[in-house]
Amino acid sequence: MTDQELVKKALAMHQFSYVPYSGFPVGAALLTQEGRVFTGCNVENAAYGSTICAERTAIVKAVSEGCREGWEAIAIAGKGEDFCWPCGACRQMLYEFAPDLRVLAARGDGQYIALRLSELLPHGFGPKSLE
Ligand code: THU
Secondary structure: OHHHHHHHHHHHHHHEEEEEEOOOOOEEEEEEEEOEEEEEOOOOOHHHHHOOOHHHHHHHHHHHHOOOOOEEEEEOOOOOOOOOOHHHHHHHHHHHHHOEEEEEEOOOOOOEEEEHHHHHHOOOHHHHHEE
16 A cells, blocks of 8 residues: 555545544544555544544554554545644554554645654653553
């Protein structure tokens, strides 16, 4: 799967975003080395802090299906002209399973910037920190 195709899958998740409060849909698509793709969207809540981001939806879908390893890339797509970077909580959640994951931060027209998670969360705290 190409990066562009992964970004497309993230954008397609906007249709399922539940965003009555922010009006800002975010989609995510997590690709594994086996070629599996776990998608996610943001799901907001009247108690705002209970909102879950698109990335964490995708992460939890993967882990709850028994897929914890071999994560290759995640595409994150917002709407509008700004690239959609993962929030701090999502960076931390991703770091747990794939500290050097490729991250594709996309905007509404499908343009994206590719970086490594290790660049977005340098010196992160992860499972190794507890050994
Ligand atoms: N959001 C995500 O889904 N992922 C992020 O990494 C940043 C923020 C969502 C949460 C909320 O529904 C909306 O964007 C506005 O913050």
